Amino acid sequence: MRQIHDIHGGIHPPERKELSRPGNVIDGPVPAQLVLPLSQHIGAPASPVVNIGDQVLGGQMIAEAQGPVSVPVHAPSSGTVIAIESRAVPHASGMSDTCIVVELDGQDTWTPTSGITDWRQHNRLELMNCVRQAGIAGLGGAGFPTAIKLASDRDEGIHTLIINGTECEPYISADDTVMQCYAEEIVAGAEILAHIVGAETILLAVEDNKPDAAAAMTAAAQNCEMAEVVTFPTKYPSGGEKQLIEILLNAQVPSGGIPADIGVLCQNPSTAIAVLEAITLGKPLTTRVTTVTGEAVGDPGNRRVMLGTPIKDLLGQAGFDSTAGNRVLHGGPMMGFAVTDLDMPVVKITNCVLAPTAEELPPPQPAQPCIRCGHCAEACPASLLPQQLYWYARAKDHEQLERHNLLDCIECGACAYVCPSHIPLVQYYRSAKSGIKDAQQEKIRSDNSRGRFEARQERLEREATAKEAKRAARKAAAEARAASGEDPVQAAIERAKAKKAEQQEADS
Numbered sequence: 001m002r003q004i005h006d007i008h009g010g011i012h013p014p015e016r017k018e019l020s021r022p023g024n025v026i027d028g029p030v031p032a033q034l035v036l037p038l039s040q041h042i043g044a045p046a047s048p049v050v051n052i053g054d055q056v057l058g059g060q061m062i063a064e065a066q067g068p069v070s071v072p073v074h075a076p077s078s079g080t081v082i083a084i085e086s087r088a089v090p091h092a093s094g095m096s097d098t099c100i101v102v103e104l105d106g107q108d109t110w111t112p113t114s115g116i117t118d119w120r121q122h123n124r125l126e127l128m129n130c131v132r133q134a135g136i137a138g139l140g141g142a143g144f145p146t147a148i149k150l151a152s153d154r155d156e157g158i159h160t161l162i163i164n165g166t167e168c169e170p171y172i173s174a175d176d177t178v179m180q181c182y183a184e185e186i187v188a189g190a191e192i193l194a195h196i197v198g199a200e201t202i203l204l205a206v207e208d209n210k211p212d213a214a215a216a217m218t219a220a221a222q223n224c225e226m227a228e229v230v231t232f233p234t235k236y237p238s239g240g241e242k243q244l245i246e247i248l249l250n251a252q253v254p255s256g257g258i259p260a261d262i263g264v265l266c267q268n269p270s271t272a273i274a275v276l277e278a279i280t281l282g283k284p285l286t287t288r289v290t291t292v293t294g295e296a297v298g299d300p301g302n303r304r305v306m307l308g309t310p311i312k313d314l315l316g317q318a319g320f321d322s323t324a325g326n327r328v329l330h331g332g333p334m335m336g337f338a339v340t341d342l343d344m345p346v347v348k349i350t351n352c353v354l355a356p357t358a359e360e361l362p363p364p365q366p367a368q369p370c371i372r373c374g375h376c377a378e379a380c381p382a383s384l385l386p387q388q389l390y391w392y393a394r395a396k397d398h399e400q401l402e403r404h405n406l407l408d409c410i411e412c413g414a415c416a417y418v419c420p421s422h423i424p425l426v427q428y429y430r431s432a433k434s435g436i437k438d439a440q441q442e443k444i445r446s447d448n449s450r451g452r453f454e455a456r457q458e459r460l461e462r463e464a465t466a467k468e469a470k471r472a473a474r475k476a477a478a479e480a481r482a483a484s485g486e487d488p489v490q491a492a493i494e495r496a497k498a499k500k501a502e503q504q505e506a507d508s
Contacts, residue, residue, distance in 0.1 A: 001201075002230050009244045009381045010235040011414045013334065015170050015209065020300045021030060021292040022173035023180040023212055027304055028290070029317040033082070034308030035100045036062065036073055037089045041137035042144045048100060055080045058110035059284055061135075062100050069147045070147030071135045076286035079104040088341035090330045094428060099345070102308070113282035124150075124196045127279060131196075133287045134278035140164060140239075140268030141335075143349040146275065149267075150196050152260040158197040159263040162248065163190050163272055165206045166212060166239035169332035172352040174291045177302040178269050179206065179213035183220035189272030192279055194226065194324040196264055198237055199213050202227040203248055209234040229275035236334065237412040241266045243381050255405050290346060292318045294355035296325030311353055312342035318355075326358040334360055334413040368421040373458070376415035378423065382408050386425055392434035398439055401432055410435075417468040433505045 030124035046063035063073040083101040132147035167175035221227040293300040298319025329336040376386035
């Protein structure tokens with residue numbers, strides 16, 4: 001029995017997961033149009049390889065990856081490209097981004113696909129390329145390109161693969177449902193992931209509020225010697241990578257580091273399935289299981305949804321009552337954000353669409369002055385000092401924010417949840433992180449500009465020095481001729497005659 005460790009802080013908000021009936025998956029709606037953003041993950045956006053008017057098939061690449069930290073985008077079904085334009089996309093800032101709009105033809109015709117028969121006979125680079133070309137990004141949260149996480153170049157390598165089925169945020173039951181319905185596929189995908197990174201151990205992590213998922217995973221893992229199902233007490237946010245590693249391994253990821261620094265790789269259960277399908281079937285990532293829940297929908301549940309499906313279509317199938325709902329959230333109540341436009345599409349990181357009533361999730365109360373109670377520091381799972389970070393974020397003191405490890409904040413919202421003054425702490429942290437990132441990019445631009453200026457100055461100095469040397473040489477030659485009594489005019493005439501004679505001789 002593996003020893004389980006506790007983490008600092010954490011909270012126990014009402015779970016409300018039973019509302020979405022975990023363990024059952026139904027097909028999502030087939031919309032008239034799919035809106036496919038070119039950026040659905042961390043990193044560089046993909047670049048379109050289709051034009052308006054092109055006919056596309058399901059599984060066809062419609063945008064290719066740009067740079068190493070990028071993945072392509074594929075059409076989830078067949079149809080016609082009718083627009084490549086800026087549309088509203090899921091983001092906390094409510095921003096717009098370039099999207100490829102595909103009008104479906106209702107035929108769902110797919111391009112032929114083929115997988116690898118025996119993946120054990122292929123090297124890790126070939127398998128990682130399959131994962132990358134399938135457009136797989138993490139389906140659990142941030143959406144980091146999976147192939148990049150697999151390409152660990154750490155000296156010690158990866159010794160432990162963790163399949164993170166914690167899903168600790170209230171309301172969301174997509175991972176719970178996937179583990180109950182597709183446990184064998186998760187284990188098979190985990191074996192491929194472990195083979196790619198050279199891991200010796202697979203830990204299938206499940207919180208103890210998901211007994212059916214734990215039972216299904218235990219049954220599926222019986223024939224995999226390297227796999228172990230681990231259950232542990234429910235606490236939010238145990239699903240954070242660093243927190244989960246501390247719970248299972250009693251190991252700390254260094255500040256500013258990543259799990260690979262200590263030989264650990266974390267992947268979502270749905271990501272493991274996507275890797276299995278990419279390797280064995282050659283199938284790209286075009287769908288995902290999404291929880292649609294909240295008391296403002298008449299038929300909550302988990303749906304397999306085509307990427308690019310407008311959220312309004314998803315809510316329409318679930319019987320959304322707009323008069324009862326006070327807002328729609330992309331994600332859960334802790335880390336999600338309000339949807340500003342229901343035409344926004346489902347993307348690779350859309351694990352939940354939450355439509356609560358005003359009584360269910362009341363609107364945020366007005367913020368009051370901080371009373372320095374310290375509850376935020378007690379709740380922070382990253383052992384940070386939220387109060388100090390709040391003051392420095394308000395003052396835009398980036399130096400102090402970095403010194404107090406703001407970038408280690410996972411934006412779980414535990415601090416804001418316990419704050420008696422109702423201060424929206426996470427919003428301040430997100431804004432401050434954006435400011436730090438902008439300042440870093442500006443410094444890079446400034447350094448590059450200074451480097452170009454200094455290089456130009458050095459070149460001009462070299463050219464000036466060379467010109468001065470030539471002038472000095474000519475002056476010295478003239479003085480030498482004058483000292484020898486040679487007529488400079490006559491000497492120039494003789495040189496011209498000699499040069500002309502040489503030219504005539506060459507022409508003849």
